[in-house]
Amino acid sequence: MPLPSPPPLQAADSFEDPCLLRLANGVEVVSLRQEQAPLVCLDFWCQAGSAGEQPGQEGMAHFLEHMVFKGSERLEAGQFDRRIESLGGSSNAATGFDDVHYHVLVPAEAVAEALELLLDLVLKPRLDPGDFRMERKVVLEELAQSEDQPEEVAFQRLLALACPQHPYGRPILGDRRALKAQTPGGMASFHSNAYRPRRCSLAIAGAIDQLPIETLLASSALAGLDSKATAPPPGVALELLPGVHELELPRLEAARLLMAWQLPAAADQEALAGADLLTSLLAEGRRSRLVQRLREDLRLVESIDLDLNVLESGSLALLEAVCAPEQVAAVEEQIAAVWQEICCTPPPESELERARRLVANGYRFGLESASSVAGLIGHQCLWGRLQPLSHPLELLQSWSVERLGAELLPLLAPERACRLLALPA
Amino acid sequence: MSRSTPLPPLPQPERFELPGGCPVSVLRRAGPAILSARLWIRSGSAADPPGQRGRAQLLAGLLSRGCGDLSSDQLADLVEGLGDELRCEASEDALVISLKCASDDAAALLPLLGLMVQSPWLDPDQISLERQLNLQTLGRLREDPFQQAHDQLRSHLYGQGPYGHDPLGVEAELAGLDRPQLVDAAGALGGHGAALVLVGRPPQDLIELLQPAGRPAWNCRSPSLLSGQEAENEPALVLEEQDTEQLVLMLGTTTVPLADPRSLALRLLQCHLGVGMSSRLFVALREDHGLAYDVGVHAPARCGAAPFVFHLSSSAERAAEATMELLSEWQRLLDQPLSEEELALALAKFRGASAAGRQTCGQIADRQAMVLGHGLDWSYADEALERAGGFDPDMLHVVARQLLSRPSLSLCGPPQALRAAGKVWGSHPLGCPSGVQALS
Numbered sequence: 001m002p003l004p005s006p007p008p009l010q011a012a013d014s015f016e017d018p019c020l021l022r023l024a025n026g027v028e029v030v031s032l033r034q035e036q037a038p039l040v041c042l043d044f045w046c047q048a049g050s051a052g053e054q055p056g057q058e059g060m061a062h063f064l065e066h067m068v069f070k071g072s073e074r075l076e077a078g079q080f081d082r083r084i085e086s087l088g089g090s091s092n093a094a095t096g097f098d099d100v101h102y103h104v105l106v107p108a109e110a111v112a113e114a115l116e117l118l119l120d121l122v123l124k125p126r127l128d129p130g131d132f133r134m135e136r137k138v139v140l141e142e143l144a145q146s147e148d149q150p151e152e153v154a155f156q157r158l159l160a161l162a163c164p165q166h167p168y169g170r171p172i173l174g175d176r177r178a179l180k181a182q183t184p185g186g187m188a189s190f191h192s193n194a195y196r197p198r199r200c201s202l203a204i205a206g207a208i209d210q211l212p213i214e215t216l217l218a219s220s221a222l223a224g225l226d227s228k229a230t231a232p233p234p235g236v237a238l239e240l241l242p243g244v245h246e247l248e249l250p251r252l253e254a255a256r257l258l259m260a261w262q263l264p265a266a267a268d269q270e271a272l273a274g275a276d277l278l279t280s281l282l283a284e285g286r287r288s289r290l291v292q293r294l295r296e297d298l299r300l301v302e303s304i305d306l307d308l309n310v311l312e313s314g315s316l317a318l319l320e321a322v323c324a325p326e327q328v329a330a331v332e333e334q335i336a337a338v339w340q341e342i343c344c345t346p347p348p349e350s351e352l353e354r355a356r357r358l359v360a361n362g363y364r365f366g367l368e369s370a371s372s373v374a375g376l377i378g379h380q381c382l383w384g385r386l387q388p389l390s391h392p393l394e395l396l397q398s399w400s401v402e403r404l405g406a407e408l409l410p411l412l413a414p415e416r417a418c419r420l421l422a423l424p425a
Numbered sequence: 426m427s428r429s430t431p432l433p434p435l436p437q438p439e440r441f442e443l444p445g446g447c448p449v450s451v452l453r454r455a456g457p458a459i460l461s462a463r464l465w466i467r468s469g470s471a472a473d474p475p476g477q478r479g480r481a482q483l484l485a486g487l488l489s490r491g492c493g494d495l496s497s498d499q500l501a502d503l504v505e506g507l508g509d510e511l512r513c514e515a516s517e518d519a520l521v522i523s524l525k526c527a528s529d530d531a532a533a534l535l536p537l538l539g540l541m542v543q544s545p546w547l548d549p550d551q552i553s554l555e556r557q558l559n560l561q562t563l564g565r566l567r568e569d570p571f572q573q574a575h576d577q578l579r580s581h582l583y584g585q586g587p588y589g590h591d592p593l594g595v596e597a598e599l600a601g602l603d604r605p606q607l608v609d610a611a612g613a614l615g616g617h618g619a620a621l622v623l624v625g626r627p628p629q630d631l632i633e634l635l636q637p638a639g640r641p642a643w644n645c646r647s648p649s650l651l652s653g654q655e656a657e658n659e660p661a662l663v664l665e666e667q668d669t670e671q672l673v674l675m676l677g678t679t680t681v682p683l684a685d686p687r688s689l690a691l692r693l694l695q696c697h698l699g700v701g702m703s704s705r706l707f708v709a710l711r712e713d714h715g716l717a718y719d720v721g722v723h724a725p726a727r728c729g730a731a732p733f734v735f736h737l738s739s740s741a742e743r744a745a746e747a748t749m750e751l752l753s754e755w756q757r758l759l760d761q762p763l764s765e766e767e768l769a770l771a772l773a774k775f776r777g778a779s780a781a782g783r784q785t786c787g788q789i790a791d792r793q794a795m796v797l798g799h800g801l802d803w804s805y806a807d808e809a810l811e812r813a814g815g816f817d818p819d820m821l822h823v824v825a826r827q828l829l830s831r832p833s834l835s836l837c838g839p840p841q842a843l844r845a846a847g848k849v850w851g852s853h854p855l856g857c858p859s860g861v862q863a864l865s
Contacts (some may be wrong), residue, residue: 036456081577081702088777302561357508
């Protein structure tokens with residue numbers, strides 16, 4: 001059966017533009033109505049990830065995220081969860097290297113109450129000493145759970161080796177010694193320094209027809225944030241350290257070849273659109289270069305993945321190949337060979353178009369739920385990069401095979417990578 | 426007090442039947458121009474014949490490795506070239522083909538669904554590759570202590586029965602599977618029923634796309650309602666020694682199929698115990714005792730006797746305390762009904778989870794294909810929401826005592842933690858009559 005020629009990339013999606021509201025104290029609130037959404041997502045973002053921790057604070061950004069849910073000046077521990085969940089809602093949070101966010105998913109009629117509860121909880125945490133001691137046990141259990149996964153241990157070691165002088169080399173969960181020495185007072189100070197107007201944003205997405213956002217926020221804890229706060233100090237630029245390392249891990253059943261490369265920082269959106277295309281061309285789908293060669297043709301690996309991690313101080317491309325220990329050398333050789341081949345012979349336009357469609361559809365599929373849209377626009381707003389939803393799709397069009405080869409392919413040279421070979425002990 | 430609002434019912438779909446009998450449900454939905462399709466074919470790993478455990482998953486992986494006139498590479502070129510997703514996975518009860526695509530691409534991709542089930546190539550070279558990948562994955566899963574604890578609990582609860590193995594299979598049997606067994610399995614697809622659900626913005630001429638002129642009909646029927654039997658097993662302690670920081674605990678038993686009216690009561694108990702940060706296990710074990718980070722209830726919908734399992738992991742030195750608290754929570758479920766307030770909160774969570782599960786085309790297609798695949802009605806989820814409002818605490822308590830009275834405990838961790846936990850189990854009313862079933 002002849003293959004149909006693909007239709008042109010869909011660029012005419014009828015995305016609404018996000019709506020931006022700036023409160024008097026400088027906090028930016030972004031919202032987007034989604035026609036089909038049954039729920040509303042409220043997503044509070046703050047530039048308070050683990051990269052902002054000072055010596056002795058290792059793990060505090062994440063520990064604080066836990067402590068926030070232990071109640072506020074007005075809410076007893078557990079009261080927030082009970083009230084949100086009794087409204088038919090749910091909540092969660094996540095801490096990254098650069099930022100942290102707290103999100104709530106509720107029916108439209110519960111937005112006013114949920115918004116008040118969320119902002120009160122996040123901006124006025126109680127940090128009760130008894131709760132602090134108990135929650136530290138939970139964080140230590142989370143750390144132990146992570147350390148029981150050998151793959152996690154290997155990835156953490158790779159980051160430590162690749163970014164030895166940078167906070168991205170430290171575990172977001174922190175380390176036991178630092179966590180055990182931390183105090184509620186120290187955490188309160190971390191919170192009051194970081195949770196400031198110019199370091200916060202709020203996103204609201206979903207079924208928000210008729211929602212009086214401005215009125216709801218007028219007397220909120222968000223509007224009450226002190227506007228005199230200064231901007232955060234600029235992050236330290238990342239300088240990835242290339243190298244070759246080996247590690248033996250108990251309970252590892254298959255070898256892992258892990259590689260990390262440095263790519264442009266999050267602010268360079270156009271370059272990252274190109275990086276997205278390049279990593280997709282290399283490792284997304286059965287017909288991508290690396291999967292085709294290493295898994296399908298030579299059958300050297302169980303899997304090979306190459307993920308783009310967008311970060312403020314410098315992004316990272318992280319590769320993981322899972323294989324038998326005796327195949328590691330061949331795997332490494334073939335990864336280098338694939339890179340060399342693309343350098344010598346630029347891929348055909350059809351291969352770039354395939355990558356363009358995979359990236360574009362992945363983005364488009366991610367715009368269905370209120371949570372994913374709130375996450376996207378809230379994060380953009382936090383870092384001053386709010387843009388129409390169609391913008392990332394347009395950026396994809398600015399890359400040609402030649403430009404990828406000239407500007408981005410050299411960044412993924414094998415000798416620029418930090419490599420870690422994890423072998424079963 | 427719960428103040429959650431009722432969820433608007435899911436609209437009724439357009440329905441038709443393909444020549445051959447496969448029922449199709451189409452739900453048109455506003456939003457991004459995309460389409461999600463699920464073809465739910467009854468007979469998953471539970472139907473793997475003796476000595477062929479892993480057959481369903483191996484077949485599932487091969488359906489997208491060549492069909493009709495398209496080789497494995499050509500099929501991948503078509504789907505990936507359009508930037509879309511097409512895959513097939515086996516669960517315990519079904520093979521599920523999942524398609525997610527831009528609406529403009531649907532006309533090119535929908536005909537593949539029929540080709541995959543009717544004309545898979547089952548090329549020996551691709552069989553060899555897929556089998557090797559599945560064997561490697563099975564080996565790698567042993568790295569995860571949660572997987573180890575889960576595997577040994579499943580093995581104890583179901584033995585050699587239909588749910589006794591991972592859909593990926595059993596290494597020795599998977600290694601022996603080859604084309605003849607897969608040809609048999611492919612030929613039987615649809616014989617136990619199938620259902621196709623499309624959600625989003627479908628193209629015109631759906632019937633023609635799903636059943637192109639000249640292609641023979643796929644003989645299939647609507648899945649029938651099953652009255653699955655309850656599994657029989659004795660409470661036991663099963664152990665796996667691993668050099669880990671934590672002890673993983675799984676406490677569970679077998680219950681009833683989704684179609685059994687009592688499964689709804691179990692779902693509400695699951696909401697009470699394990700859904701959200703206000704859930705009973707989260708508060709009692711994590712917030713009050715700091716015993717675990719991750720704690721919850723695993724209770725999947727099944728055509729047969731579904732498992733109902735508490736799970737958590739806790740530091741090895743706290744093994745005895747964690748075991749005692751976990752057993753106490755299970756015992757509490759048997760000893761006392763929920764309060765009215767707890768039931769109201771569970772109900773609100775049930776409604777909330779249902780609403781959250783209707784956000785994307787893929788979520789709706791997944792859920793509705795599963796419901797139809799179990800032989801239930803399209804409106805099952807909405808009816809369940811309504812019926813759930815009629816439960817009182819005593820009704821849930823009766824179901825808990827009927828179905829959850831004899832759990833087994835599976836542990837994975839270092840020897841001293843296993844000993845400490847085993848001692849607690851041995852002296853607890855839930856564990857007293859049982860013996861140790863395995864120690865590695």
